[in-house]
Every structure is written in structure tokens, then in C-alpha cells.
Amino acid sequence: MTPGTTSARPPGRPRTGVNPAVFAATLSTIHELGYARATVDRIAATAGVAKTTIYRRWPSKGALVVDCLLDAFGPVPVASGSRAQLVSSAIHWIAAKIGEPGVGDAFAGVFSDAVSDPTLREILATRLQEPYRLALQDALGEPENRVLLLIDVVVGTLLHRMGMTGEPMTDADVAALVEMVLPYFADDDGRPRRAVD
Amino acid sequence: MTPGTTSARPPGRPRTGVNPAVFAATLSTIHELGYARATVDRIAATAGVAKTTIYRRWPSKGALVVDCLLDAFGPVPVASGSRAQLVSSAIHWIAAKIGEPGVGDAFAGVFSDAVSDPTLREILATRLQEPYRLALQDALGEPENRVLLLIDVVVGTLLHRMGMTGEPMTDADVAALVEMVLPYFADDDGRPRRAVD
């Protein structure tokens, strides 16, 4: 292979694997201190990295946290089965993720910041929400507006509970949420409950 | 008793009616600039009041916004009718309130702050959520955990939509939300209707 064709490393000092360390430090620091007290200085110190290094890689604290959440959530889980199974497993999956230490706090915190920051809101909507929205639209065969409502209901509920109590939603309440949402999106036999317009 | 003992104004310079002005200025400033850019300095300037006056009356910006929301929401609407009518009207009521200019932004913003601020979270839960929770428990005859879930779902959904899009939820989506939630709380899912009608 001739060097430098496709994925050759560029010359210069390599970017050592700081991203995993920073992601881990971000979650643990947010878990310990909460979103607001988790300053970039502290995250950098925990990760064993200079603050300037973080700002060289992410334009803002919010963008860092969004990437951190992307890393924590991982790829879209492609489930198969009836519509009911799809919706149920998706809800349990996101609820479990948000329940992981630091993840819920980070999500709620960056969401809060995004309310007053259109740039961050764009990052959040494009990088975090859109992939999962598209996957759900594809898997469920539902129009965009219904999938958006589903996401609003599920994520909104989980974050509201997290924000009001400081604790993630219990399994029993997640089950109740599934029970509440499921009839609207899937019948027991997997057929759509109402005509899709 | 000397005249004016019971409900007499205390001596000294009267607290002129600044609260209404501050509330109005808070909502309009947040509506214009968003929660984060609506600094206390700016709110004070808009209200024609000194910043120190605001901090004499409220311990923090978050506490001010909570009181502002209390003022905007007004007293608990005591509705009557079937459980379905109660739930439906409550959802439409809170959706309309959150759709008012500035209210949704203020709510989402203070909610965001509360995530990392236990003091503010306490204020939010006690002063804002609890009265409506108790009223709903009483009206629906539901246990606390189910009413809390209802509030999480409804308010969480509305705030999530507000935060992700910057716009309040459309009437059509609010109707869909009602349709989704209502069977769980008002239909025959094993729980008897309340014999109120």
C-alpha cells in the first residue's frame, strides 16, 4: 500500500487517546458533583488532561457532553419483533442508559443548557436525537411527527423525573410508562392501532 | 388593641408594588432573550427596579422565576366532571400555560437549573409541583405515585418539546398526548371510575 492513501496518520504528534479518558472523567465528575459544578477545569484534571486540550477538541462544554452521551449511548440498537416489542425494548433501553451513573445528570444538564443556546440545541437535535428518530421511524413505519411525540414523551418523562427527584426512574415506573405509551403505538398483535395519516 | 394591630402595614417605607412589575419583566425578558441571557440586571432594568431590590425579595434567580411561574399559573383550577374530563382539561390547561410567551422558556430554564441545585429543586418541588399534585390526587382519587407519573409524563413531554424545538407544542400534538395518556388514567384498566358525577 502506498502510504498516505486513505487512512494514513497525519504527521506530527499523535492525538493520544484522550477522548475515552475525557468521556469517563466527564461522566464521573458530573455524577459526583452534578452538571453545573462539573467545571471543565475539574473534568480536565480528572482526565489527566489540560483544559486547553479539551477546548481544542470541543467548541463548548455542551458539545463535549453531547459527544460524551453519544459515546455512552452507543449505536442504535436494532431490535426486531412486533411493534410492541420494539417500543417496549426501546423505552427500557433508554431508561437504563439514563439510569447509568452520570448519564441522566449529563443529559438533563446539557438539555437545560440547550434551551437558551440555539447552537447547542442544533447539536443536540442533530447528533443525538436524529439518529434514533430515524431508526425508530424506520423500525416502526411511523411518520415523523408521531415518532417525535414518542421521543418527547419517553425522554421528557425520564428527564423530568430525574430533574425533579435527582434519581432515575424506578423499574416499576418505567414499566408503567411502557404500559401507558404502548397501546398508542402498538397493538398486542403488532398491527397499528389507528390509521396512519 | 390599638388601631391597626392585626393587618396593619408595618411602619417604614412601604414595599411598593414591585412584584407585578418584576414578574412581567421576568417573563418578557426571558421571552426576548431566553433564560440564560435574561440576567437579573436586565430584568431589574426592565422592571424599573434596582437589582438589589430583587435580591432583597428573592434569594436567587431561580427562586424569582419559580414565584414568577406561580404567579403566571395562578391558582389550581378546580375542575369537575368525569376522570377523563379532569385529566384532559388539566393537560390542556398546563399546555396552554407553558405556551404563553416566556412561560415555557422560564419553566424549562428553571427546571434546568434545579437539576444541579438541590436548594432550587426543593423550592420547585414544594412550591410549584406539590399543590397541583395534591389537587390532582384529590380530584382523581389516585395514589401519589400514579399522579407523580402523570405529572412527569405531561410536564416532561411539554418541556422536552419546548427545549428541543424552542417552540411550544402544537394543539394537535397536545391532543395526541391527551389521547395517549387518557386511557391509562380514565379508562377501564382495572381501576374504577370515581363516583363523582
Add this chain to the structure above:
DNA sequence: TGGTTTCGCTACTTGGAGTATCGATACCTA
């Protein structure tokens, strides 16, 4: 060994939350 790029460090700017102080003001009562 030299070229290239990133890293760490220190120091800085910016901006908002919240505090301290003090004279001015508005109301009540005598």
C-alpha cells in the same frame, strides 16, 4: 535530525450571580 502537529502550562478576558454599604425616600404616628 528536522518537520509537523498536538500537548501542557500559565495567564488572561469576559460576564453573570450574588453581596455590602449608604444616602435617599416614603409612609405612619405623635
Add this chain to the structure above:
DNA sequence: TAGGTATCGATACTCCAAGTAGCGAAACCA
């Protein structure tokens, strides 16, 4: 009309975190 009292307005401050600038040092490749 004078005095007591409590709030108001204005100014100036502290504190803290986000984000920036500049430079020498380190790490890799050829």
C-alpha cells in the same frame, strides 16, 4: 410638623466558571 422605621436606588465590589492566547515541550514520521 417632626421623628421613627424600613425599604429603595446606586455604586462598587467579590467570586467563579466559560472560553482564549501564546509559547515551549513532547511525540511521532521520514
